[in-house]
Amino acid sequence: MTKIVAEELARCEVCARAKYVRTPQETPQMVTPTPEKLLDVVEADLVFLDGAIRLTLIDRLTRFAYNYPLQAKTGKRVREGLLLFLATVGTPRTLVLDRGREFDNFLVWSLLEEFRVKVHWSFEVARDD
DSSP states (O other): OHHHHHHHHHHOHHHHHHOOOSSOOOOOOOOOOOOOSTTSEEEEEEEEETTEEEEEEEETTTOOEEEEEESSSSHHHHHHHHHHHHHHTOOOSEEEEOSOTTTSSHHHHHHHHHTTOEEEESSOOOOOO
């Protein structure tokens, strides 16, 4: 009886479409740049702490953190925080960002392009090319 049920399930089109892959899809590993000096690679992200929004930038070589309060989670406010970082600390060679809308927008892109900062995405969306 078990053999008959297994054969019927193997031929069933509905059952074949309803099955799902039990092994997770592997994400390709991306090489991250290794820093050689201060401000070679800086990682940026937003941190939400006690209701406040903060732009946090960490130098990958020294692990020194810079923290700038933001009024809102918008591209305009992130641009202001980045501009303050660039003016007080200096221009990083590479800035590591995630794909959040607050970073992936024209205001931030134009600022980074103006200061010739290379962008490295910490999360790359897989594409079917």
